[in-house]
Amino acid sequence: MSAKDEIHAQIVGALKEAKFPIKTPEELMAALPQGAATKCKAGDVEITAGDAGKVLKASDFPFKDARQVADVIVKRAGL
Template sequence: MPVKDQIHAQIAGALAGATFPIATPDDLIAAFPDGANTTCRVGDLKMTAGEAGTLLKPSDFPFKSATDVADVIVSRAGL
């Protein structure tokens, strides 16, 4: 499975228990199991939720699902 798909799956999985819609960046970070320190890792690539949050724009909100969040982060990360 490509790195992009693995990271996408990890982000979506980390948010599986979150309540959507999520309307703010702070609410999104809080929805991750370890907050900003939640880490997705594939081989040598590592990304925390805090780092991923810097890729988001106010216009991205509200997010309607974990898949939506993962789609935007993976796309903007250039994976």
């Protein structure tokens, strides 16, 4: 599994308990187990939710599911 796929899977896993739709960045951070400090790591690649939140735009919301969140973050983070 590539680092991109591993990070994607970790984001989806971190949001497994989240209630969707998620309408704001604040709701997204609150839905993560450790908030903005939640980390995803694969090999040498590490990203925190706080870092990931910097690549999101207001127009990305609402998110309908965890996979959509992971897709946007992985794409915008350049993984």
